Amino acid sequence: MIARRPFLIPSLTKAACAALTAIALGFAPLAGVGPVQAATPAKGEFHTTAPHAILIDAASGSILMEQEADAGFFPASLAKLMTVEVVLNELRQGHIKPTDEYTVSEFAWRHGGAPSRTSSMFLPIHSKASVDDLLHGVIIQSGNDACITLAEGISKNEGEFALKMTDRARQLGLTKSVFTNSTGLPDPAMTVTARELGKLARYIIQTYPDYYKLFGQPEFTWNKIRQYNRNPLLKMSIGADGLKTGFTKEAGYGLVGSAVQNGFRLIVVVAGMKTAKDRANEAKRILEWGFHTFESRMLFAQGQTVGEAKVFGGAEGHVALQSDEAVSLMVPRGGNDKIRASIVYTGPLPAPVKSGQPVGVLRVMRNDNLALEVPLHAANDVGVGTVSQRAFDAVAESVITVVIAGFKRL
Numbered sequence: 001m002i003a004r005r006p007f008l009i010p011s012l013t014k015a016a017c018a019a020l021t022a023i024a025l026g027f028a029p030l031a032g033v034g035p036v037q038a039a040t041p042a043k044g045e046f047h048t049t050a051p052h053a054i055l056i057d058a059a060s061g062s063i064l065m066e067q068e069a070d071a072g073f074f075p076a077s078l079a080k081l082m083t084v085e086v087v088l089n090e091l092r093q094g095h096i097k098p099t100d101e102y103t104v105s106e107f108a109w110r111h112g113g114a115p116s117r118t119s120s121m122f123l124p125i126h127s128k129a130s131v132d133d134l135l136h137g138v139i140i141q142s143g144n145d146a147c148i149t150l151a152e153g154i155s156k157n158e159g160e161f162a163l164k165m166t167d168r169a170r171q172l173g174l175t176k177s178v179f180t181n182s183t184g185l186p187d188p189a190m191t192v193t194a195r196e197l198g199k200l201a202r203y204i205i206q207t208y209p210d211y212y213k214l215f216g217q218p219e220f221t222w223n224k225i226r227q228y229n230r231n232p233l234l235k236m237s238i239g240a241d242g243l244k245t246g247f248t249k250e251a252g253y254g255l256v257g258s259a260v261q262n263g264f265r266l267i268v269v270v271a272g273m274k275t276a277k278d279r280a281n282e283a284k285r286i287l288e289w290g291f292h293t294f295e296s297r298m299l300f301a302q303g304q305t306v307g308e309a310k311v312f313g314g315a316e317g318h319v320a321l322q323s324d325e326a327v328s329l330m331v332p333r334g335g336n337d338k339i340r341a342s343i344v345y346t347g348p349l350p351a352p353v354k355s356g357q358p359v360g361v362l363r364v365m366r367n368d369n370l371a372l373e374v375p376l377h378a379a380n381d382v383g384v385g386t387v388s389q390r391a392f393d394a395v396a397e398s399v400i401t402v403v404i405a406g407f408k409r410l
Contacts, residue, residue, distance in 0.1 A: 046289055050282050051252075051272035054194040055290050058202050058258065058265035062330040062372050064290050069198075072176060072191035073271050076246030077119065077142050078254050079184030079192065081200050082165045082177070084138055087131070087150055088208045089168065095154075098132040102153030104145065112144030112183060121146040122225050133222055135211070140220040141227045142245070144183040151182040158182055169196070172203055186250050194269040201243050201256050201267050215242030215258075232280035233257045238287055245279070246271075253279040261291045294330040299364070302326040307343045309359050311382050314351035320379035321345075321359055327374050329364060340365040343376065353382040 046065050053067040063069075090096045104113070109125040112118065121143030123129060129137075129149065137146030151161035158181055165179035174196040180187045205212050219228045233240035233255070240259040247253050254271035268286050273279040300306055302325055308318040321343065331337065345360025357378045364372040 108148035
C-alpha cells in the first residue's frame, strides 16, 4: 500500500515544518540561509502559446511552469538528445572511444545524408568518421547521417540502437517516451513528453559537462564543410548555451533550451509551435519570465532529516528519511502560490532496514502542479525487533492500511 505522510504531523521535524511554512507565506527560510530580499508584488499567472511546454530549474529540478507536459507528441530532431545520451553513456562506460571510426553505410547516406535533403553532416558514402566528429555533427549540425552512422556503429543496425534508446530512457526514469530511430524522422510509433525531454536535458547537463559545451558551439567544420548551430536562443543575449531544435510537418517546431543568469540555470521545452519564429520567441519569453519571477529557497540542508517512515517488525517503530543532497525549491518572489508537500512511500517497511536504502520520495506541489520530486533514503539502520515487537506491529499494520493521510496545505 502507499502511505502518504503529510507535513505538519509528528513524522516531520519542527524545523522542517517551520521552513516550509515560511516559504508558503513568503518569509525567510531555514535559519542560517541568510536574509531574503523584500518580495516584489506577485505576478499574474503565466500563459504560454506552446501546445506543450515546461520550465525547470536545473539545480533543484523544480517545475516552474508546465503546459500539457505529460501528453505525448512527435519529437522530430529533439529525439537526438536521447541519441546523444546513449553515445555519451557508451563513452563513459568505456564501451567505445572518441577516436573510434565508423563507416558511413549506404543506408545512412541515403536516409540521412545529402540525398535525403534533411539536416545533414554531408558524410560521403563509405567514408569513415570518428565518434567525436560524429557527435559534433549530431549536436551542432543536427546531422541525420551522423546519427545513423553512430547508431549502426554501436549496434547492429538503427533499429537495434533505437531499442537501446528506449531502454536507456527507462533507466533514466523516462517512462513514457518511445524511440524508434536515432534521428527523429517521422514515425507514428515514436513519442516523447515535454517533462521527460526536460529531465533528459537536465541529466545531460549535469552528467556530461565537458560534452555539454558542444551544444553552445556556434559552428563546426568537417571535411571543409562549415555549418552553423541551429539553436536560435544562442544569439538572443539571454545566457543560452544549448540544447536542440526540431522540426517536421507532423511535429511542428520544437525546442529544448537552457540558459544561465545570475548563477541560476533554467531548462525550457516548447513543442508544437507553428513557425520557427514563434518557437524562438516563446522559448525566450518563458525563460525570461522564469528568471524574473522566481528565486531559490532552501527546504532541507544536506543531511537534515526530512521525515520518518514506519517500520514493520523492527527494533524501532520508525526510521528517519533523508535526501542525498540539499533540497531547494524555486518559489515566486510574490509568495502567493499554495505550496503542499508529502512524503510518499510503500510501507510499513519490513525490518531490517539498511542506512541508504531507497524508501520513497518527497513531493512538493505548487498549486495543482508537481513542483519537485526528490528521492528519499533511510538515514540509519533499523534491526529486526523482538517477538513481542513484531506481534504488536502485526496489529498496527492493519491500521495503517486504513489511515492514509493526504496532502496538507501549509
